[in-house]
Amino acid sequence: MIRIGAFLVGLFFSGWLLISAAMGAYTFVTVPAAPTAEHEFHKPPKAVNYSFDGPAGKFDRAQLQRGLQIFKEVCSACHSLKYVSFRDFKDLGYSEGQVKTIAQTWPTETPSINPDTGEAATRKPNAADKIPSPYPNEVAARAANNNALPPDLSLMTKARHGGPAYVYSLLTGYQAPPAKLKEKFPASMPGKTTHYNPYFANLNLAMPSPLNTEGQVTYGEGAPKPTVDQMAKDVSAFLTWTAEPKLENRKRAGTAAVVFLLIFLGLCVGAYKNVWADKKAHA
Amino acid sequence: MSFPWANEYKPSNPFMRYMDEKLPLPRFVYNAVGAGYPVPRNLNYFWNFGVLAGVALMVQIVTGIVLAMHFAAESTVAFSSVEHVMRDVNAGWFLRYAHMNGASMFFIVVYTHIFRGLFYGSYKPPREMVWHLGLVIFLLMMATAFMGYVLPWGQMSFWGAKVITGLFGAIPLVGEPIQTWLLGGFAPDNAALNRFFSLHFLLPFVILGVIILHVWALHIPGSSNPTGVEVKTEQDTVPFHPYYTAKDGVGLAVFFLLFATLVFFAPNLLGEPDNYIPANPLATPANIVPEWYFWPFYAILRAFTVDFLFIPAKLLGVLAMFASILLLFFLPWLDTSAVRSGHYRPLFRKFFWFGLIPTIAILGYCGGSHATDSIVLVSQIAAAYYFAHFLIILPIISRVETTKPLPTSITEAVLGHAPLNATLQPAE
Amino acid sequence: MESMASLMEDSATAGEEQGGVRRRDFINVAAASFAGVGAVAVVLPLINQMNPSADVLAEASTEVDLKAILPGQAIKTIFRKQPLFVRHLTPVEVAEAEKAPLAGMRDPQTLEERTKAGKTQWLVTMGVCTHLGCVPLGAAEGEVKGEFGGYFCPCHGSSYDTAARIRKGPAPRNLQVPPYEFTSDTAILVG
Numbered sequence: 001m002i003r004i005g006a007f008l009v010g011l012f013f014s015g016w017l018l019i020s021a022a023m024g025a026y027t028f029v030t031v032p033a034a035p036t037a038e039h040e041f042h043k044p045p046k047a048v049n050y051s052f053d054g055p056a057g058k059f060d061r062a063q064l065q066r067g068l069q070i071f072k073e074v075c076s077a078c079h080s081l082k083y084v085s086f087r088d089f090k091d092l093g094y095s096e097g098q099v100k101t102i103a104q105t106w107p108t109e110t111p112s113i114n115p116d117t118g119e120a121a122t123r124k125p126n127a128a129d130k131i132p133s134p135y136p137n138e139v140a141a142r143a144a145n146n147n148a149l150p151p152d153l154s155l156m157t158k159a160r161h162g163g164p165a166y167v168y169s170l171l172t173g174y175q176a177p178p179a180k181l182k183e184k185f186p187a188s189m190p191g192k193t194t195h196y197n198p199y200f201a202n203l204n205l206a207m208p209s210p211l212n213t214e215g216q217v218t219y220g221e222g223a224p225k226p227t228v229d230q231m232a233k234d235v236s237a238f239l240t241w242t243a244e245p246k247l248e249n250r251k252r253a254g255t256a257a258v259v260f261l262l263i264f265l266g267l268c269v270g271a272y273k274n275v276w277a278d279k280k281a282h283a
Numbered sequence: 284m285s286f287p288w289a290n291e292y293k294p295s296n297p298f299m300r301y302m303d304e305k306l307p308l309p310r311f312v313y314n315a316v317g318a319g320y321p322v323p324r325n326l327n328y329f330w331n332f333g334v335l336a337g338v339a340l341m342v343q344i345v346t347g348i349v350l351a352m353h354f355a356a357e358s359t360v361a362f363s364s365v366e367h368v369m370r371d372v373n374a375g376w377f378l379r380y381a382h383m384n385g386a387s388m389f390f391i392v393v394y395t396h397i398f399r400g401l402f403y404g405s406y407k408p409p410r411e412m413v414w415h416l417g418l419v420i421f422l423l424m425m426a427t428a429f430m431g432y433v434l435p436w437g438q439m440s441f442w443g444a445k446v447i448t449g450l451f452g453a454i455p456l457v458g459e460p461i462q463t464w465l466l467g468g469f470a471p472d473n474a475a476l477n478r479f480f481s482l483h484f485l486l487p488f489v490i491l492g493v494i495i496l497h498v499w500a501l502h503i504p505g506s507s508n509p510t511g512v513e514v515k516t517e518q519d520t521v522p523f524h525p526y527y528t529a530k531d532g533v534g535l536a537v538f539f540l541l542f543a544t545l546v547f548f549a550p551n552l553l554g555e556p557d558n559y560i561p562a563n564p565l566a567t568p569a570n571i572v573p574e575w576y577f578w579p580f581y582a583i584l585r586a587f588t589v590d591f592l593f594i595p596a597k598l599l600g601v602l603a604m605f606a607s608i609l610l611l612f613f614l615p616w617l618d619t620s621a622v623r624s625g626h627y628r629p630l631f632r633k634f635f636w637f638g639l640i641p642t643i644a645i646l647g648y649c650g651g652s653h654a655t656d657s658i659v660l661v662s663q664i665a666a667a668y669y670f671a672h673f674l675i676i677l678p679i680i681s682r683v684e685t686t687k688p689l690p691t692s693i694t695e696a697v698l699g700h701a702p703l704n705a706t707l708q709p710a711e
Numbered sequence: 712m713e714s715m716a717s718l719m720e721d722s723a724t725a726g727e728e729q730g731g732v733r734r735r736d737f738i739n740v741a742a743a744s745f746a747g748v749g750a751v752a753v754v755l756p757l758i759n760q761m762n763p764s765a766d767v768l769a770e771a772s773t774e775v776d777l778k779a780i781l782p783g784q785a786i787k788t789i790f791r792k793q794p795l796f797v798r799h800l801t802p803v804e805v806a807e808a809e810k811a812p813l814a815g816m817r818d819p820q821t822l823e824e825r826t827k828a829g830k831t832q833w834l835v836t837m838g839v840c841t842h843l844g845c846v847p848l849g850a851a852e853g854e855v856k857g858e859f860g861g862y863f864c865p866c867h868g869s870s871y872d873t874a875a876r877i878r879k880g881p882a883p884r885n886l887q888v889p890p891y892e893f894t895s896d897t898a899i900l901v902g
Contacts, residue, residue, distance in 0.1 A: 085766070085769070087765075087769050127769070128766070128769040128770055260745075260749060260752075261749075263745065264742070264745045264746065264749060267738065267741050267742040267745050268742050270738040270741075270742065271738045271739045271741070271742035271743075274736075274738045274739060275739065
């Protein structure tokens with residue numbers, strides 16, 4: 001009884017699937033899918049190395065500090081970093097006093113309430129505050145950016161395939177659209193308010209190239225030259241830290257855990273063999 | 284299970300004697316997983332996965348309860364509360380990554396456990412109830428995992444919830460009211476998030492209860508074994524403790540090694556970057572996919588593209604997706620071979636390794652990919668095989684195949700000769 | 712002979728068992744102990760996660776500006792999510808506090824002990840009654856200050872004096888003075 005029912009159900013599902021497949025194959029062959037510009041022109045992230053790569057990777061604090069400087073001087077005009085608090089910058093090697101100064105000289109102030117009138121006001125951020133956003137809300141952000149919303153960057157390197165390599169590639173990937181694009185996909189050419197960048201999923205993004213001049217940001221003594229490439233590396237490393245401030249703790253704990261577990265595995269195998277020693281031909 | 288030669292619980296410690304007298308829990312544990320439970324001596328490492336599944340559940344419950352101390356189930360703050368856990372809570376990053384990857388480990392272990400059952404015929408009489416309870420656990424796990432993924436309220440959380448609850452809308456007549464009832468609204472929002480949190484907290488304890496029934500049902504006939512031949516004499520078995528506690532130790536060490544590698548060195552390997560973007564009802568992600576352990580079922584869902592008479596393709600997909608799991612309930616009656624283990628069923632084995640396994644792997648790959656024409660085509664063929672395998676091929680094979688001769692006993696299979704000085708006593 | 716050998720392959724001989732088991736058990740004990748150590752290593756973060764998180768610890772210090780508080784005035788503010796009273800005592804109130812006899816006080820303390828050197832007119836205390844935790848009255852303008860001119864708790868009638876010491880009522884201790892420092896003449900950092 002069950003077998004007959006099963007047979008019929010199986011026949012129905014499998015049969016209908018094979019028929020649908022045949023129909024799909026027919027259309028696939030006779031009406032091939034239109035190629036897309038993204039498919040042909042989108043590029044995967046470039047290969048780039050960071051000090052924090054690999055199981056023993058560590059942040060380069062000097063690099064992170066340079067990245068913070070770039071974020072503060074270039075990116076923070078439009079992008080928020082709302083999951084990071086100023087006190088977190090102690091991780092970058094700053095003292096409490098330096099952190100307080102960074103907070104109090106941040107380009108944007110923290111929203112607050114006027115204690116006398118109750119009206120909306122702003123105050124200087126203190127170390128415990130989260131980094132204030134450049135715009136009070138999404139509407140203001142879009143109004144200032146041709147209806148495009150500059151995303152928050154705290155988690156950007158975890159929110160994109162390729163992570164920091166994606167951010168680096170995007171920042172260094174601005175270029176003139178190839179002639180072939182105009183030929184085959186004229187609709188995918190950048191418009192008046194968009195810019196071509198093959199590392200961006202949709203090929204054209206609203207953000208103009210933010211790092212375009214060498215020396216745009218002045219690095220301190222002993223730092224590498226602030227080329228566009230170097231700045232992109234530094235800020236993408238910084239954004240990896242904002243996304244994963246505990247990266248070093250994680251890898252350190254991981255090394256300890258794996259070593260411990262390997263020893264534990266050895267002991268368990270020993271105990272297992274010991275227990276089963278008297279049972280011949282055990283499993 | 285009453286194997287007559289099972290060790291009897293005889294506490295030497297007076298405190299244990301006292302405890303056992305008042306509440307026979309020590310005796311119960313001794314007879315369930317201690318030296319009082321005889322187990323076939325020839326179990327291979329595929330038999331470790333039941334215990335590992337139990338351990339994985341414990342990991343999820345412990346990390347989950349602790350995370351619940353910091354998580355805020357309110358749509359405007361849920362995402363930030365998870366970031367609070369990752370950044371500010373002491374060892375919060377470890378707890379979150381452990382819980383996230385623990386779910387993947389749980390499914391890796393349970394899938395291996397299920398495939399052991401499929402290959403060795405563990406679902407056959409007298410263990411049909413064990414199999415059915417196991418499937419109930421699997422369904423509860425899927426519901427729990429689905430709701431858990433919604434909680435961080437990322438893009439994938441929201442859109443995954445939207446797609447899956449949208450499936451209920453495909454049910455004719457009552458579909459839309461059921462969907463609205465489930466969500467508490469017209470789209471996933473605060474109401475859905477809160478109820479999912481409540482149910483996500485509850486279901487693991489329901490799973491725990493069903494696991495108790497599952498193991499109880501197993502201990503009636505006792506464990507099966509790789510030969511599929513039932514236990515006959517004392518020489519066929521060893522006491523669970525210390526033999527299988529030792530073996531489970533090895534299994535646990537490997538499990539935690541894999542788990543640690545994931546958590547500490549590749550915590551986001553099995554995840555979707557889109558879920559690090561806060562949920563936005565106005566922006567659909569480029570590729571909405573559930574977590575990897577749902578991919579084969581997602582592929583089956585998306586494989587139905589053509590309406591059948593009055594049944595829309597969307598509904599067909601939903602029915603097929605549920606059918607793909609529910610058909611497993613009927614396995615004991617679809618596969619009627621008297622031989623349990625795939626070791627002695629050459630034709631069955633071929634279809635298992637060259638048919639079922641590759642098909643499920645292919646379905647998994649398709650489920651995680653963009654639904655392009657070619658991917659859909661491949662999933663249609665793979666899904667067609669999946670249904671044919673269980674509903675048409677297996678029943679036929681189990682009737683017509685020539686099986687290899689079985690060993691007369693486990694002892695014979697292990698030691699190469701019949702048990703000595705033992706009369707063949709059938710186990711009770 | 713054959714059968715004997717086969718029987719023996721299945722179990723350790725009696726003679727070997729005693730010493731053999733003890734010798735061989737070491738690895739079992741080692742494996743189990745390692746597991747125990749691992750279990751403890753995992754339990755520690757599980758317990759530590761309940762300790763205050765970094766953001767809570769960051770708000771463990773509060774700055775209070777004293778410029779606006781005139782003699783005779785007090786403000787109510789928040790310190791570690793609890794009420795904090797900062798009171799600018801008038802010279803009369805300071806004298807009262809110094810004159811009060813310590814004998815007979817439930818929790819004897821001088822005003823000097825409860826304030827900073829040279830700044831006895833600044834009384835910084837928690838605004839939490841030491842009886843059962845209500846917020847005493849007396850800090851805000853117009854609130855009842857109680858019999859001793861300091862603070863009065865409406866819940867069960869505890870009365871505190873101008874040094875916030877308990878003088879009457881069920882409270883066992885004086886209002887708690889939190890750790891604080893003067894960062895300048897017109898500002899303090901509490902905590």
